[in-house]
Amino acid sequence: xxxxxxxKLATVVPQGSIWDKNLKQMGxxxxxxxxxxxxxxxxxxxxxxxESTALRKMRLDxxxxxxxxxVGLGQIDWAFNVFDIPFFFDSYDELNYxxxxxxxxxxxxxxxxxxxxxxxxxxxxxxxxxxxPVQTVDDLRHIKLWTSAGNDKxxxxxxxxxxxxRPMAMTDILTGLTTGMLEGLPTTPLAASLFQWDxxxxxxxxxxxxxxxxxxxxxxxxxxAIPAADKPKLLAxxxxxxxxxxxxxxxxxxxxxxxxTKRGLTVTKATGPEWRxxxxxxxxxxxxxxxxxxxxxxALKARTEYRKQHPAAPPPK
Amino acid sequence: xxxxxALVEDATASLALLVMVLLPLAEIVFRRTFGRGIPASQPIVxxxxxxxxxxxxxxxxxxxxxxxxATGSFIPKGVWRRAADxxxxxxxxxxxxxxxxxxxxxxxxxxxxxTNIGAGIQSWMAQMVLPIAFAAIALxxxxxxxSISGHLDSSSASVPGDLRxxxxxxxxxxxxxxxxxxxLAGVLFLRVPSILEAHSLWPAFAIVVAAAIVGTxxxxxxxxxAALLFMHDGTTPATILIETYSLSxxxxxxxxxxxxxxxxxxxxxxxxxxLLRVFRAFxxxxxxxxxxxxxxxxxxxxxxxxGSGVTILALGGxxxxxxxxxxxxxxxxxxxxxxxxxxxxxxPPSLPLILYAVVAQIPIEDIFIxxxxxxxxxxxxxxxxxxxxxxxxxxxxxxFRAPEALASAWAAKWELAMPAxxxxxMFSGLATAVEAxxxxxxxxxxxxxxxxxxxxxxxxxxxxxxxxxxxxxxxxILGVAVGLTNYLVxxxxxxxxxxxxxxxxxxxxxxxxxxxxxLLAVGWLMEIYAAIVVxxxxxxxxxxxxxxNPVHLGIIFIANLELGFLTPLVGLNIFLASYRFKRPVLEVxxxxxxxxxxxxxxxxxxTYIPWLTxxxxxxxxxx
Ligand code: NA
Ligand code: NA
Numbered sequence: 001x002x003x004x005x006x007x008k009l010a011t012v013v014p015q016g017s018i019w020d021k022n023l024k025q026m027g028x029x030x031x032x033x034x035x036x037x038x039x040x041x042x043x044x045x046x047x048x049x050x051e052s053t054a055l056r057k058m059r060l061d062x063x064x065x066x067x068x069x070x071v072g073l074g075q076i077d078w079a080f081n082v083f084d085i086p087f088f089f090d091s092y093d094e095l096n097y098x099x100x101x102x103x104x105x106x107x108x109x110x111x112x113x114x115x116x117x118x119x120x121x122x123x124x125x126x127x128x129x130x131x132x133p134v135q136t137v138d139d140l141r142h143i144k145l146w147t148s149a150g151n152d153k154x155x156x157x158x159x160x161x162x163x164x165x166r167p168m169a170m171t172d173i174l175t176g177l178t179t180g181m182l183e184g185l186p187t188t189p190l191a192a193s194l195f196q197w198d199x200x201x202x203x204x205x206x207x208x209x210x211x212x213x214x215x216x217x218x219x220x221x222x223x224x225a226i227p228a229a230d231k232p233k234l235l236a237x238x239x240x241x242x243x244x245x246x247x248x249x250x251x252x253x254x255x256x257x258x259x260x261t262k263r264g265l266t267v268t269k270a271t272g273p274e275w276r277x278x279x280x281x282x283x284x285x286x287x288x289x290x291x292x293x294x295x296x297x298x299a300l301k302a303r304t305e306y307r308k309q310h311p312a313a314p315p316p317k
Numbered sequence: 318x319x320x321x322x323a324l325v326e327d328a329t330a331s332l333a334l335l336v337m338v339l340l341p342l343a344e345i346v347f348r349r350t351f352g353r354g355i356p357a358s359q360p361i362v363x364x365x366x367x368x369x370x371x372x373x374x375x376x377x378x379x380x381x382x383x384x385x386x387a388t389g390s391f392i393p394k395g396v397w398r399r400a401a402d403x404x405x406x407x408x409x410x411x412x413x414x415x416x417x418x419x420x421x422x423x424x425x426x427x428x429x430x431x432t433n434i435g436a437g438i439q440s441w442m443a444q445m446v447l448p449i450a451f452a453a454i455a456l457x458x459x460x461x462x463x464s465i466s467g468h469l470d471s472s473s474a475s476v477p478g479d480l481r482x483x484x485x486x487x488x489x490x491x492x493x494x495x496x497x498x499x500x501l502a503g504v505l506f507l508r509v510p511s512i513l514e515a516h517s518l519w520p521a522f523a524i525v526v527a528a529a530i531v532g533t534x535x536x537x538x539x540x541x542x543a544a545l546l547f548m549h550d551g552t553t554p555a556t557i558l559i560e561t562y563s564l565s566x567x568x569x570x571x572x573x574x575x576x577x578x579x580x581x582x583x584x585x586x587x588x589x590x591x592l593l594r595v596f597r598a599f600x601x602x603x604x605x606x607x608x609x610x611x612x613x614x615x616x617x618x619x620x621x622x623x624g625s626g627v628t629i630l631a632l633g634g635x636x637x638x639x640x641x642x643x644x645x646x647x648x649x650x651x652x653x654x655x656x657x658x659x660x661x662x663x664x665p666p667s668l669p670l671i672l673y674a675v676v677a678q679i680p681i682e683d684i685f686i687x688x689x690x691x692x693x694x695x696x697x698x699x700x701x702x703x704x705x706x707x708x709x710x711x712x713x714x715x716x717f718r719a720p721e722a723l724a725s726a727w728a729a730k731w732e733l734a735m736p737a738x739x740x741x742x743m744f745s746g747l748a749t750a751v752e753a754x755x756x757x758x759x760x761x762x763x764x765x766x767x768x769x770x771x772x773x774x775x776x777x778x779x780x781x782x783x784x785x786x787x788x789x790x791x792x793x794i795l796g797v798a799v800g801l802t803n804y805l806v807x808x809x810x811x812x813x814x815x816x817x818x819x820x821x822x823x824x825x826x827x828x829x830x831x832x833x834x835x836l837l838a839v840g841w842l843m844e845i846y847a848a849i850v851v852x853x854x855x856x857x858x859x860x861x862x863x864x865x866n867p868v869h870l871g872i873i874f875i876a877n878l879e880l881g882f883l884t885p886l887v888g889l890n891i892f893l894a895s896y897r898f899k900r901p902v903l904e905v906x907x908x909x910x911x912x913x914x915x916x917x918x919x920x921x922x923x924t925y926i927p928w929l930t931x932x933x934x935x936x937x938x939x940x
Contacts, residue, residue, distance in 0.1 A: 008807070047854075048803070049559070049803075050563070052432075052563070053559060056426065056427070056559045057559055059429075059430065060422060060553050060555045060559070061553065062552050062556040062559070075430075149359065152356070152357045152435030156356060159354070167359055167568075168568070168749070169569060169678075170678075172569070172680055172749070175680035175682045175683065178938065179745065180745075
């Protein structure tokens with residue numbers, strides 16, 4: 001039997017990326033903090049499969065931990081989809097405030113399902129990259145928009161609201177853009193720059209569709225096998241990752257926009273008041289549909305609180 | 318009762334395949350006319366691949382068509398043969414029952430999680446095909462002891478396995494009883510996994526090697542090895558099935574069964590005769606014209622049949638007599654047809670290219686474009702050899718006559734338009750790879766059944782049935798092979814390999830040379846689809862580290878495996894040609910040697926002149 005202290009952690013973040021480096025650093029810290037009683041092997045770049053596959057392996061104890069995006073987290077509990085509501089959050093500060101309010105509730109929800117939340121991880125902020133300039137919501141409805149394959153609910157939501165989603169594997173994005181199957185995609189500036197999608201999509205609508213939220217999770221089985229005395233040290237190391245990513249990732253996103261602008265990207269801003277009104281209406285359609293109603297309300301309440309405390313909120317990200 | 322069950326099984330699988338053809342096309346129509354598609358059509362098509370594949374695998378097991386190494390057929394009849402058959406069945410049953418249990422575990426965990434694939438369909442129900450198919454295979458492998466495996470394409474005639482039907486039934490029941498010890502062993506390993514954890518794996522590996530040599534189906538060899546490794550580490554064999562499931566439902570994989578179906582419909586209709594006529598009218602006048610025609614025609618067919626040997630079986634009967642009649646030497650003709658069976662693997666939309674793109678996660682379109690010039694090169698080299706032979710042996714030529722050329726081209730116009738249909742559909746942005754493959758299958762169906770009226774309903778059913786068996790035979794192998802890959806990834810073999818290579822290999826040129834030798838060995842030892850699934854994840858990071866274009870790496874990879882089909886004794890083409898043309902294996906080997914040399918040179922050219930692969934890509938803006 002594999003010793004309970006050998007932890008295999010899977011993630012789809014690219015090898016050598018800031019997230020990969022931070023997770024490996026956390027692994028080293030866990031090992032040092034426990035005098036080598038706990039080892040962590042990080043499998044990045046999706047080498048243990050996509051997030052659904054990694055989650056299946058966790059349920060059967062073939063993997064013990066993972067750093068998931070909302071795709072995988074949403075499959076543990078649909079409450080995590082709250083972070084995927086388009087145009088719900090205006091800024092990182094607002095996101096962090098709401099996240100802090102939601103954390104204890106989310107923890108409680110996933111524990112009976114066999115998972116323990118270790119930390120949050122920022123992945124950047126999704127903007128919309130398009131072939132033609134987009135100004136109005138209606139412009140966006142005329143764009144063949146990439147969505148990730150495998151989330152039929154999301155596809156149906158887009159369709160029902162008059163958008164033209166094109167679910168495809170991530171590897172087909174570049175070809176889709178070249179052949180015209182796709183005319184735009186929501187993604188973070190860092191990812192667009194990394195995969196050079198911006199060559200095919202010279203316009204970026206700076207609108208802030210949604211933050212890319214990730215989280216580290218470990219199976220309760222593996223967590224319970226860890227001596228109680230070790231746990232605070234491990235959580236401290238995990239929190240270190242969260243704090244570093246909070247600072248570093250927004251900077252990297254901004255850098256990426258700068259880089260891409262130098263090679264020809266045009267950044268446009270959404271104009272007109274209809275974005276806010278239409279998008280608020282759109283967001284409401286997700287309540288109970290892809291986000292549990294109580295979680296949706298809780299997030300909304302926290303957001304209202306935050307906006308009350310910070311009336312001069314920064315302009316949309 | 319048994320016949321009813323068989324009928325239901327065949328009908329379900331064929332119907333699922335038909336829905337796979339129609340659903341993506343209906344999706345295009347709905348999208349264009351109503352602006353919205355059919356709910357969950359994409360995930361449903363992906364899951365139908367899983368169903369067609371694993372029902373097909375169970376049918377292949379029922380009919381004794383699971384693919385195994387050819388080495389088993391060299392064991393002399395008598396007591397050794399009987400012992401070998403029992404070992405093969407026992408090992409196959411043991412592996413299959415362990416895999417069935419893994420599939421069950423996965424489905425039950427999925428049920429608890431309550432996920433669905435869309436349109437209200439529960440994921441676990443879709444997954445249940447895995448435990449059911451593997452359990453059926455375990456029982457059938459025991460039941461059919463002595464005739465559990467054959468060629469992938471033993472479609473046209475009965476397989477040698479039925480030789481023993483005359484044996485006394487008491488003996489057969491004893492063999493079945495002995496083979497079912499494998500089932501019991503499997504159950505024991507599942508109940509008491511600590512047996513495997515406590516012991517060294519070397520004796521078990523010795524059994525695996527012996528089982529492979531005596532002709533145990535390849536899925537059991539690969540899946541059994543993976544299960545041994547995982548269970549030795551205290552990990553559940555369900556891990557393998559999780560990988561199997563994940564590969565089987567990947568978004569672009571449905572293109573493989575759909576293109577295979579197109580190939581089978583062509584092969585069942587009289588397309589080969591029409592195409593032979595037109596190619597002959599156009600190329601028959603050059604010296605060695607018929608040989609050139611054979612090479613081109615085989616490439617054309619292999620593109621759709623994946624080099625699984627359907628080409629040799631479907632075309633051999635037409636082409637071999639044609640070559641002999643025109644005065645080509647028998648040995649040359651035999652060699653040519655044996656090699657031609659794998660020509661075309663580099664041309665779009667060949668199935669290994671699709672699988673490579675799926676596994677290496679590169680756009681399918683890119684590898685299709687990259688393969689065009691290398692594929693033409695290999696076909697041209699074999700054709701040139703044919704021209705030489707035609708000149709030397711003064712084989713008969715067919716004078717070019719314009720009226721015949723036009724008439725034959727007109728007669729074959731529908732078939733000739735197929736490659737263009739695929740390419741236009743994919744590169745115009747009209748359809749995805751899967752949609753293009755569905756379109757091609759429907760097109761082949763309409764052309765062969767309704768325009769030419771070559772296929773009666775009975776022929777159609779047979780074509781679907783045989784196609785399902787071939788898809789199953791392939792998918793079960795690559796489905797478990799991906800589990801073995803996952804073990805290697807878990808043990809961090811790719812990272813270790815990279816570390817080793819970066820300290821020992823100093824230049825790109827040296828890397829390519831080592832790669833060629835390594836892939837030659839892989840092609841020799843492994844089935845092509847399994848090789849892609851197991852080896853590609855190991856070499857992709859290496860290729861990246863040495864600055865090899867990922868599309869070029871894919872083309873090198875498949876070109877090398879193309880050679881592997883021809884390697885003496887284990888090469889699939891050798892075995893199939895020996896079977897199809899009723900010639901001893903050693904004679905076929907000897908006949909194929911010059912072809913191996915030619916293709917070997919071709920592979921080196923493709924490897925060391927990257928432009929052949931990347932030139933066209935750059936030109937079309939995919940670079
Ligand atoms: Na595609
Ligand atoms: Na081989």
